[in-house]
Amino acid sequence: MNKQRWGIFYSGPLTFWLSFFFLIPIGIIIYYSLMSRDVFGGVKHFTLSWNAYASMADPSFIQVLITTLWISVLSTVLTIVIALPSAYYMARSKNATFLLLLIIVPFWINFLIRIFAWMAILGTEGFLNDILKFFGVVDEGIQFLYNPVAVIIVFVYSYLPYAILPLYSTIENFDFSLLEAARDLGATHRQSLIKVMLPAIRPGILTAVLFTFIPTFGAYAVPQLVGDKNTWMLGNVIAYELLRNRDYPKASAISILITVLTAVILLVYLFLQRRSSEIEKKGLLNE
Amino acid sequence: MVGSDVRVYKVVKHFGDFAALKGVSLEIKKGEFFSLLGPSGCGKTTLLRILAGFETPDQGQVFLNDQDILPLPPNKRPINTVFQNYALFPHLNVFDNIAFPLKLKKISKPEIISRVGEMLELVHLKEHAFKKPNQLSGGQRQRVAIARALINRPNVLLLDEPLSALDAKLRQQLLVDLDEIHDAVGITFIYVTHDQAEALGVSDRVAVMNKGEILQIGAPHEIYEAPATSFVAEFIGETNTLEGTITRVEEDVVYIDTEGLGVVEVTAEGQWQVGERVIHTIRPEKIRITKERPSHEQKDDNVFHGKVHERIYFGHQSKFYVNIDNGPLFKVFKQHVNYMDMGPLIKWEDEVYIAWDADDGYIVQKVAP
Numbered sequence: 118m119n120k121q122r123w124g125i126f127y128s129g130p131l132t133f134w135l136s137f138f139f140l141i142p143i144g145i146i147i148y149y150s151l152m153s154r155d156v157f158g159g160v161k162h163f164t165l166s167w168n169a170y171a172s173m174a175d176p177s178f179i180q181v182l183i184t185t186l187w188i189s190v191l192s193t194v195l196t197i198v199i200a201l202p203s204a205y206y207m208a209r210s211k212n213a214t215f216l217l218l219l220i221i222v223p224f225w226i227n228f229l230i231r232i233f234a235w236m237a238i239l240g241t242e243g244f245l246n247d248i249l250k251f252f253g254v255v256d257e258g259i260q261f262l263y264n265p266v267a268v269i270i271v272f273v274y275s276y277l278p279y280a281i282l283p284l285y286s287t288i289e290n291f292d293f294s295l296l297e298a299a300r301d302l303g304a305t306h307r308q309s310l311i312k313v314m315l316p317a318i319r320p321g322i323l324t325a326v327l328f329t330f331i332p333t334f335g336a337y338a339v340p341q342l343v344g345d346k347n348t349w350m351l352g353n354v355i356a357y358e359l360l361r362n363r364d365y366p367k368a369s370a371i372s373i374l375i376t377v378l379t380a381v382i383l384l385v386y387l388f389l390q391r392r393s394s395e396i397e398k399k400g401l402l403n404e
Numbered sequence: 405m406v407g408s409d410v411r412v413y414k415v416v417k418h419f420g421d422f423a424a425l426k427g428v429s430l431e432i433k434k435g436e437f438f439s440l441l442g443p444s445g446c447g448k449t450t451l452l453r454i455l456a457g458f459e460t461p462d463q464g465q466v467f468l469n470d471q472d473i474l475p476l477p478p479n480k481r482p483i484n485t486v487f488q489n490y491a492l493f494p495h496l497n498v499f500d501n502i503a504f505p506l507k508l509k510k511i512s513k514p515e516i517i518s519r520v521g522e523m524l525e526l527v528h529l530k531e532h533a534f535k536k537p538n539q540l541s542g543g544q545r546q547r548v549a550i551a552r553a554l555i556n557r558p559n560v561l562l563l564d565e566p567l568s569a570l571d572a573k574l575r576q577q578l579l580v581d582l583d584e585i586h587d588a589v590g591i592t593f594i595y596v597t598h599d600q601a602e603a604l605g606v607s608d609r610v611a612v613m614n615k616g617e618i619l620q621i622g623a624p625h626e627i628y629e630a631p632a633t634s635f636v637a638e639f640i641g642e643t644n645t646l647e648g649t650i651t652r653v654e655e656d657v658v659y660i661d662t663e664g665l666g667v668v669e670v671t672a673e674g675q676w677q678v679g680e681r682v683i684h685t686i687r688p689e690k691i692r693i694t695k696e697r698p699s700h701e702q703k704d705d706n707v708f709h710g711k712v713h714e715r716i717y718f719g720h721q722s723k724f725y726v727n728i729d730n731g732p733l734f735k736v737f738k739q740h741v742n743y744m745d746m747g748p749l750i751k752w753e754d755e756v757y758i759a760w761d762a763d764d765g766y767i768v769q770k771v772a773p
Binding site for chain 2: 292294295297298299300301302303304305308312313316317319
C-alpha cells in the first residue's frame, strides 16, 4: 500500500522528462512533416500534405541517402576494426586505468574544437603538409580536406572512444581462461579469438556499432566542416531545408526518416541475432 | 617401451622471485591415475600448466612417450585439461561445447554426431545435450568439461581441482564417476588437488608436494601409513606427532623419550642410533580410549593417562581431544562399530587411558640436532 503510494514519485520525474523532451518534440516533428509548407517558413496548420515525403523520391535526395549510408557504414566498420584490438590491449594491460584516462581526455575538449584541430592538421597549410614539405615529398601543400576521406577520418577519430569503452568493459569481463580452454582443445591463437572470444563479446560489439553508426548516420557538423558537396549527408540536407530553404515539413520528414531507418536497422540486427541462435538449435535437433 | 608415459625431469619454474617449482622430477605410467597433492602455492598447478603448455619451465624437460613436448604449443599436444572453473564456452550448448575440438579438426558431421553421442553417454548427459552451460548444475558442467576434454582422445587427461567448486556429497559421487570414466577410457589421468581424501580415494599413486618440491611419491596407503616427512604425515589425514630422543634400541623396537609424554615404544625398521632426535607419529584411529586401565592381556605397548578435553560426535565415529597428564593434547578417533555404541560413555572431563601398539606408531624422519 505504502509502496504503491510512493510509486508515482519514483516514476513521475522520468515520465515527465520523457514526455516533455522526447515524445512531445517527436510528435511536433511528425505533425510538421505532414503539413504543407508556409511561404516564409513554418507550416500551414491542419493542412494535411504528403509533399514532404513525396519529394524524397527525387534522385538527388536518394544520392544523399546513399552517400550517408556508405560513409556511416564505412566509418563504423573502420572504427570497430581499430577499437577491437585497442580495447583488447587495454583490458589485458596493467596500465588499464591510465589508458582509459587517455581515451577519455579528448572529451574535455569541445567537439567542434576537435574538428577544427583536424582541419589544422589536414589543411593545405596544415601540420601534415608541413611534415611532407620538410621531407621534400611535396613542394606545394596538398588539400587533404573537403573530401570523403577527411570526413571518414574525423568520424573514426570522433567515435572511437564511444566504441572502445563498451568493448573494453565487455572484454574486461571476459573469462580469459576460455581462451586457454580453446587452445587446449586444439584451437590456434587466432581460432580461439574468433570462435570463443568474438561470440562472447558480441553484446559489446553490438553496442559499439550502435554508438558509432547512429551518430554518424545523423551527423551534421563533420561533413559540413571537412566535407564538400560530394559528402552531403542527411543532416546537412535537414539544416539546409530548415535554415536556407525554410521548408519545415521537408526537414521534419527527413528527421523522421533518420529516426525510422535507425530504428529499423536496430530491430533487424536484434532479429538476426535471435534468429541465428534459433537456426543453430533447430539444425542440431534434426541431427 | 610401454612403461613410462609422462616423464618430468628436473623442472624449474620461477615467477619473479617466487620459485614455484624447484627441480621437480617424476614418471607417470601409461594409464595410471596419478595425483599431485599439496596445499595451495605448492606448485602443483604450475606443473599441470607446464604439462598442458600454458607455462614454459625455466629449466628441465618434459617427455610424453619419449618425445620432448616442451616445443609444442598447447593445441599440438595430445593432452587435454579439465579446468577448475570448467571453462565451458557460455555461447555454446552442451553438444557444441563437446563438439568444439572436432569441429576445429573439420571432422565430418555424422562422425561428430556419433562421437559426441558416445561421450554424452559416457558422462550421462544425453538428455541435456541442447542446454547452455548456465542451465546446468555444477556437477553436470563438470561432466561436460570432462567429456569435452576426452573427445579428442588425448593420451593424458589433466584435471585441475575439478571438484573443488562442488558440495561434499556431489564430490563423492563425481569421484566414483571419475574412477569409472578412467577405467572406461584407460588413458593416463593426472589429478591436481589439495584435498587428500580425493587424492587417496581414486589414485593409483600420489605425489605430495610442498613449496615447489615433491616430498613423497607412492601408493595412497604408503603415503598414509609411511609418510616420508612430518609435513606429509600432518597434511595427509590427521595425526599426533611427537618429537624425542632415542634412548634404547632393541632389535626392531625403538624407545623414544618424548617431551612431556615420556618414553614411547615403536616398532621400526632400519638403522637407529641411541641419541638420535626423531619425529614419531601415531594416527588417531589407531589409538584406543578406555575409562579403565587396559589389562595386560591386550598388547598395548604404550599406555598413557589423561583427561578428555573435548569430544566431538560425528555419528560414525567420535573425535576425542585428550589432555595427557602434564603432556600434550592427543587426538583419538573412536569408531562406533555397533548400534548405539556409546558405552561406557566417555564424556568431557572424564579421566581416561589411551593406548596403542608399538607396531602402529611410525618414525617419520630424523631431526637435525
